[in-house]
Amino acid sequence: MKTSRYSILPLLILTLMSCTSEKKESKSLNVEVYETSESGNKLTRIMEFSKVDSSAVIKLLPEQKFQTITGFGGSFTESSAYLLNKLSKKNRDTILQAYFGEDGARYSLTRTHIASCDFSLSNYTYAPVADDVELESFNIEEDRDDLIPMIKDAQAISKDGFHIIASPWTSPPWMKDNNAYVGGKLLPKYYDAFALYFSKYVDAYKAEGIDIWGLTPVNEPHGNGNNWESMHFSPEEETDFVQNHLGPKLEADGFGEVNILGYDQNRKGIKEWVDEMYKDEASSKYFDGLAIHWYESTYDYFPEELQYAHEKAPEKYLIETEGCIDSEIPAWQDDAWYWKKEATDWGYDWREDDKKYLHPKYAPVNRYARDIIGCLNNWVDGWVDWNMVLDRQGGPNWFENWCVAPVIVDPDADAVYFTPLYYTMAHFSKYIRPGAEVIGVDNADKDLMVTAAKNLDGTIAVVIFNEGKDSKDFRLTLGEETVSVNINQQAIQTIIIPTKN
Missing domain, CATH: 2.60.40.1180 (Golgi alpha-mannosidase II)
Incomplete structure (x- = not known):
């Protein structure tokens, strides 16, 4: 039977496609x-x-x-630094190498607190003398025993170096309307004094060989239920403070390269903050980006809010500056616990009934992996964990606000436990480096x-x-x-x- 060339052609095409497919697969x-x-x-x-x-x-x-990646890492807190100083030199070095060494997690973006926070051993301020508006009493002596040595030892280990974002939990109490560490608002007459407080802090740390890469005006401006150090700012008040006081002061004192990240609280509140921060050229001039936390929900990473923040100011940083497993006492040397849906966050017990769905029981590793990937897929360029090291109680913490950290230690037994959270963080920090796209x-x-x-x-x-x-x-x-x-x-x-x- 004579075969038409038109009937052969599809066979030839099919054969060629098959060969091409096999070639690609090979x-x-x-x-x-x-x-x-x-x-x-x-x-x-x-x-x-x-x-x-x-x-x-x-x-x-x-x-x-x-987006271009800024980095990944954890936070230098007084609690973590204090615990490291209670360990043997061998175990202290092991932990710092694990976080900052070339064979470790290679942390590239970190955070620390300006004066005391809940993960300090007590309340303290760098400017203790009331109405000292020139801040002649300013000093960072409280940080010299634990916090500064931890940062400097990490610097000595890190080959590529790392950025530090610093945040105050409150101004000196005498600058506030309630004259207390907890709650209250910054009095407008002290806006300039508080801006000077930042400048003196950056300068004092620079004198120690520690450059501050970024600042937030205050940690969690909506407050924390008046439990530990806090100070309330509305979006309008913080924008006024940055636009007319903090930004110009840093610039005048030669610290204009320090990045100011606004907000520094949960993602659900992003819209009202970026609308005010980036309202116009004048309001956005000194804001280099937005800092966010995950506590609104450690299950939902709020992609719509993250997308909104990026679209509002695509050239600005969008950095997650704090997240941890909170309201839990860490399991000791029990890897299985970190993979089981037993952990809760604060909202599981305390959130309003109509918001409890945001706080299900959820495995600690899953919280971290889900959130970091969700953030990276929605324009976030940096992700910073909270405490690097805590003890078996989830402290020390002056308020007894227990949390979990990637590394748990027993200082009495000089024992160290690298939880699965440490390895989860390293999956990102070790292999996705600053400058990556x-x-x-x-x-x-x-x-x-x-x-x-x-x-x-x-x-x-x-x-x-x-x-x-x-x-x-x-x-x-x-x-x-x-x-x-x-x-x-x-x-x-x-x-x-x-x-x-």
């Missing part, structure tokens, strides 16, 4: 895979790859570029959370979180190259794609 993507899992991996390198040709594809799109991802498996960033050295870091109770197979593709990977149940992976030569 190009293997070179990767390194590191996993932390409920089953016991702790940033463990995975050497055996999936043999399943999964239909679930995670496609990297490096041509799609989003978040890139596009097309994720076909909606049971997996995925984010990716391209570092300045050309490497691509992909972080994948499997919250489910079953392991998952997927194919990771970059252009024509692909690799099949398996992620364990309840696991977080970082996949590194080396620089192309």
Whole structure:
């Protein structure tokens, strides 16, 4: 039988397409895979790859570029620094190396408190003399025993260095309408004195060899229920303070390069704050970005609010400056607890009934992994954990406001416990470096959370979180190259794609 050339043509096209497809599939993507899992991996390198040709594809799109990363890390608190000083030199060094060393988490963005906070041993201010508007009594002596040595030791370890954001929980009490550490508002007649307070702080720390990269006008301007150090600002009041006092003062004193981040509280309140901060050129001039916390809900990362903040000022920083497992006493040397839905946050017990849905019982590791990936996929460029080190009680803390930290210590026994939260943080901080650009991802498996960033050295870091109770197979593709990977149940992976030569 004579065959028409028109009937052969589709066969030829089909054959060529098949060959092309096989050719693409045959190009293997070179990767390194590191996993932390409920089953016991702790940033463990995975050497055996999936043999399943999964239909679930995670496609990297490096041509799609989003925010530039500022960094990841944790906070220097007096509580953490005090505990480090109670440990043996060996264990103190082990912890600092784990956070800042090249073989550790390589923290690149940190935070500290200006004068006392709830995670201090007592209440204190740098300006103790009332009505000393010239701040002749200003001193940072309280920080010299613990806090400053911890920061300087970390600096000595960190090869690439790290940024520090500093926040006051309150002004000196005498500047407030209630003359107290807790609650109250800054009196307008002391706006200039409080601006001077910041300038003197930056200058004093610089004299110690510690450069302050960023400031927030106050921690949590909505307050904290009048429990520990706090000071209330409305969006209008804080914008006035920054626009007409703090910004000009820092600029006049030669500290204009210090970044001012407004707000510094929960994401649900973002809209009213950025609307005021970025209202016009004059109001936004001295604001370099927005600082946010996660306590409105440690389950919902509020993507709409994050998107709104970015769209309002796309050139400004958007940094998560505080998050932790709060209202819990940490489990000691029990990795399983950090993977189970037993932990609660403050809102589980104390939130209004119509807001309790924002505060479910939720595994600590899942809170961190879910929130950081959700933030990175919605324009956040930095993520800072709260205390780096706490004791078995979740302190010390003068208010007995117990929390969990990635590293828990028993100073009496000179014992150290690296919780799964430490390894979860390291999945981001160690491999997504400052200056990296978040890139596009097309994720076909909606049971997996995925984010990716391209570092300045050309490497691509992909972080994948499997919250489910079953392991998952997927194919990771970059252009024509692909690799099949398996992620364990309840696991977080970082996949590194080396620089192309």
